[in-house]
Amino acid sequence: MLYQNQYQKKAHREIEMIFRKLLPENGLNVREEQIRLCHQMLDTLFCGNISLCDAGVGIGKTYAYLTACVMLRKYAMLTGKFFLYNSRPVVISTSSVALQKAMMEEYIPFLSKILWENGIIQSPLQAIIRKGKEHFVCDRRLDQRLEAVRNKNKNEEQKSALLSLCHQYDLDQVHGLSGFDRRLVCVPKFCPKDCSGKTGCRYQKYLEKAKDPEIFIQICNHNYLLADASHRDRGFRPLLTDYRALIIDEAHQLPEAARQMYGKTLSNDDIHEICGFLEKEHQNRTAGRLKEILQNALESLKVCVPEETTGRTSIELSEECSRTIQTGITQIREIRTRLRNAVPPWTLNRLEEAEEILRCFYRQDKNYILYLQQDKEHLPILCATSRKVPGLLKETLWKKGIPGILTSGTLKAGTGFERTKQVTGLSQMKNVREYVAQSPFQYKKNCLLYLPKAIKKCKRGSREEAVMLAMHIQSLICSTYGHTLVLFTSYSLMGSVYQMLKDVLPFPMVEVWRHTQDEIARFKSMKNAVLFAAGSCWEGVDFPGDMVSSLIIVKLPFAVPDPVSEAEKEEHESLEGYIQSIIVPDMQKKLRQGFGRAIRTEKDTCVVSILDHRAVAGGRYHSDVLCALPDCQMADEIPEVEAFIRSRKGTEYYM
Structure with a gap:
């Protein structure tokens, strides 16, 4: 290892001591990989680079980047860089409230106590959650x-x-x-x-407290981080205190947050909210007129784009629709001019945003992907998604010279990080480093990958498909004596299979729809239950021990086509090129997220089954599936599943 200076070397040695002596509860494999990951993260921060760190389940990446940030603060003072960093915090951005809460209540207090008691830091670490x-x-x-x-x-x-x-x-x-x-x-x-x-x-x-120089760690979500970056880029007052380093955990969610931030929408709810602001300023007549203008525009687009074509990437406006929207743009501009000194700036900004999205549709702005969605009342929502999200991320985050770490368990797809770099705007950046921290879990010993050779191709969405899958799922659940999580990509298919099995299986069954956390908690309270789930349950839920000893992935998680993916397809010369560079890597990342529900600790054992004919030996995506997952034992018949479970579980498992 080549060190830039003596302090970097000292920091490395101190990291090794922290994880080997002060945080020794992890097994040897976990600890050594954790040290290597923390070294990599610290080097990134010291050298002012940006790192993509793909950290497998069980690494403990949160402790790794928190420790790296502490070492950066400690040794920056000694390297002469203190004047750059004095009083500046680090920002940690996540996509989930659960992780933010865990950092505030568990990770940071525990690490702070250990480091303070051993003289590594001079005062306890202080952190705050920033939000809107x-x-x-x-x-x-x-x-x-x-x-x-x-x-x-x-x-x-x-x-x-x-x-x-x-x-x-x-x-x-x-x-x-x-x-x-x-x-x-x-x-x-x-x-x-x-x-x-x-x-x-x-x-x-609370805002004053956030500015306190003693606050070293500011935690926010991706949307808040991007809002702050947008404010800085436009010369507005920043939301976050100027920071010395940026950590983006759950970084695979950053592109979606950016699409929301840099996109535009106009819905019936937006109209009511803007009109409400006007009414509070005693502009009732103007509010009524504005409501009529905007609802006319929405209705004209709804008529112009039939319901069965809603969601297309290109919308051809009729002459009447164009006139209605143009009239709306003109009238909103007149309202803004007349109210310039009569209402607060926020209300004027909202009027301008409504005018902008109407202008996007009127001009058929090629910088945006334009489409319609429907709200719960089946009213149209105008949507404009920027085609320049990677470039915007590059300009507002990565070119500012602030060192950054993007980490997740699913940044790597297939053999590399190309897809992640593409969607995050890092493709052309020269200071980007890549690192893969392999999960220390012994998958070859403790995990069996079951790809049934008996699975057959059925018409998608047919009753034949549901019956065939129900039979396979029933066999697997009985083979593993419950303890099963069944992940679906379709709520409709999940409902059909659940109805077929709910009175057949001898194990308690839980189906997750809306009240996700309540149902998951109920499942965890049972001994050998079966959980049917889809949507958000593909990531972020933890089932350690024997709770989930059988994970069934019903279909490969290919993304459902939407206007954004259709627009990406148009940029490729061939369909096959689009599939291999976009569709397959996205599927592999989602598959890894689902697979991560199986083994959560070093002692866990689990069967992972994929009931998709495209994944089995000879299937179109068989090699892509194997490339995405860790090396496991393989099986293609039910008796092998039964034998694996019997060899790994004790008698209490079946009680």
Whole structure:
């Protein structure tokens, strides 16, 4: 190992001591891989580079990047770089609230205690979660709401939740609060300058606390990070304190967050919200006129684009539709001009955003992918997704010279990181490093990959397909005595198979639809249950031990075609090129996410079954599946599954 200076070498040695002596609870394989990963992350931060770190399940990447950040702060002072970093925190961005909570309540306090007690840091680590105004209580609005319900016959749980906000200003920490109450008491998007409660406002105090130089770690989600980057790029006041390093965990979710951030939408809910702002400023007549203008525009597009073609990437406007939208653009511009000094800047910004998306559709702006969606009431939503998301990420995040680490268990697809670099805007960056931290789990010993040779091709969505899959799933569940997670790519197929098996299997069955966390908790409380799941359950859920000893992946998780993927297809010369460079890598990453539900600790054992004829030996994507997954034992018949489970499980497993 070549070190840039003596301090980098010292930091490496200190990292080894931290993980070998102070954090020794992990097994040897985990610990050594964790040290290598932390070294790689620290080198990235020291050298001002950007690293893509694909870290397999069980590595403990959170401790690795937290420790690397601590070492950066400690040794930057000694390398003469302290003037660059003085009082600057690190920012950690995630996509899940669960990980943010775990960092604040578990990872950071534990690591801080260990490092402080052993003299590695001089004071405990301090961290704060950063999020938007709508997550916090406005004290003035809370007082108004409490007064309004004081003598009302209100639901006791909701009333109790409201009262608890007198002591808890973070709305996310309060259970039982109705959505209506939440909207009425949250900090408004535009705080009046002459607010009477500003001096004692808990939200303002929270913002002041976030600026405290003692706060070393600022945690946010990807949307908040991108909003801050956008503010900086446009010369607005930043949302985050200037930071010395950026860690993006769950980085595979960053491109989707960027599509949301840099896209434009206009829905019926948006119209009502903008009109509500106007009515608060006593612009009732203008609000009524605006509602009519925008709803006319939405209706004209709904007529212009029949329901069966909603979602296409190109929309041809009729002459009448064009005239309606053009009229709407002109009228909104006139309203903005007339109200320039009569309403707050936020309201004017929302009017401008509505005008911009109408202009995108009117001009058929080629910088955006234009399509319609439907809300719950089947009303049209205008959607414009930027075609330049990778370039925007490059300009607003990566070219600022701030060292960064992007990490996840699914950044690598197939043999490399090309797809990840493409969608994150890192393809042309010269200071990007790649690192794969292999999972220390012994998959070859503890995991059996079952690709049934008896599986056959059926018409997709047919009853024959559902019956065939139900039979295979029943056999597997009985072979492993329950303890099964069945992952679907389609809620419709999941419902069909569940109905066929619910009165047949001798094991308790749980089906996840809307109340995901409640159903998952119920499944975990049972001994040998079966969980049918789809959607979000492909990642972010943890089933250690014998809870899931059989993972059944019903179909390879190919993405459902949408306007964005259709637009990507148009950029490729051939369909086969598009499939190999876009479709297959995306499937491999999603497959790895699902596979990660199987083995969660070094002692876990599991059978992973893929019931897709395209994955079995001789199938079109057989080699792509094997390339995506770790090296496991292989099986293609049920008796092999039964033998594997019997060889790995004790008698208590079957009780």
